[in-house]
Amino acid sequence: MTVPASFQPPPYPYDRLADLRTKAEALPGGVVDCSVGTPCDTPPASVIRALAVSGTERGYPASAGGPGLRRAATDWLQRRFSVTVDPGAIAACVGTKELVASVAHHLYLRDPDHDTVLYPAVSYPTYAMGATLAGCRAVPVPPVTPDGSGLDLARVDPADAERALVVWANSPANPTGGLTDLAAAADWGRQRGVPVFSDECYCEFTWDGPPRSVLQNGLAGVVAVHSLSKRSNLAGVRAGFYAGDPELVTYLRDVRQHAGLMVPGPVQAAAAVALADDAHVAVQRDRYLERLEFLAEQLGILGCPVPLPAGGFYLWVPVPTRWPDAWAMAADLAAAGGILVSPGDLYGPAGAGHLRIAVVQPMVRLRLVVERLHSAGWAD
DSSP states (O other): OOOOOOOOOOOOGGGGGHHHHHHHHTSTTOOEEOSSOOOOSOOOHHHHHHHHHSOOSSSOOOTTOOHHHHHHHHHHHHHHHOOOOOGGGEEEESSHHHHHHHHHHHHHHHOTTOOEEEEESSSOTHHHHHHHHTTOEEEEEOOSSTTSOSOOGGGSOHHHHHHEEEEEEESSOTTTOOOOOHHHHHHHHHHHTOOEEEEOTTGGGBOSSSOOOGGGGOSTTEEEEEEHHHHTTOTTTOOEEEEEOHHHHHHHHHHHHHTTOOOOHHHHHHHHHHHTOOHHHHHHHHHHHHHHHHHHHHHHHTTOOOOOOSBSSEEEEEOOTTSSSHHHHHHHHHHHHOEEOEEGGGGOGGGTTEEEEEOOSOHHHHHHHHHHHHHTTTTO
């Protein structure tokens, strides 16, 4: 009998930045951490208040999410996308990362004849890791554009399409900021009976036109995944939801209930308040756009031109030829500017040749980085 090798987790991607962080921390004023999309701005006071006064901390919360949260999500989907989704086709998740990581496992239990997870070739690492954790094949889908954006599903090998368990889309995309043709992805999946899961956590920060959702093309065979981490600066409370095809949502809800996956009651109350408030999101949009425009302009002056993204709050910077690769450029940025950024190959081999800058730091810190780089002679 052949004994399978035990699973050894790979290094967590951002742990690989430890040496770069040390370089950046050595500068007066310390590191300006733009490596991870961790919000630094404050959530609305009404949301913080709701965490304290809901009175839901004593009892077990509903795994699917209570009526208040699911109704708030329904109303938000209607306001934002003009899509009507019954609260029964919506369920809560403990932040969307755990959902992304577990969907393949849960769907594989349901459909063990299919073992392949299709995901964007340049993307957040958890799509592929979710496949690995489920014992499935992780197969990257080639991008549509040279910067690594989109899903060119026409280039998926027919054998992989035949084995597909799920297709992941991410729009606006992390790290590229590109937009995906979600209608085309939904059609591709429906024609083949493959569920399409659309990670839309950056949708509120869509710069090229209005926010889009896969749900705008009908609910059959699709699930949209939404998070309050970015929208409302609530990454620390772990609140999100998924919505779409009633059969898929019900199946996942029931499996997750057995696993004890529950968003805490006070968090559900706060999330409902956040979803009902669009004003604070408009303020946050202005902050991120100001930072994107400022840093893109300054990097151009410093000899590192970068286009503005179509969405999201990341700059996807092509590495100029004076550096051999993104790691070398990231090291120089850390040493000279005190800024910690992420080399593009953290998001898949196709991301090599770029680096990602998350504009999550306040303007005063971004200006400090630019001043340091000018002082180091980067503009000469």
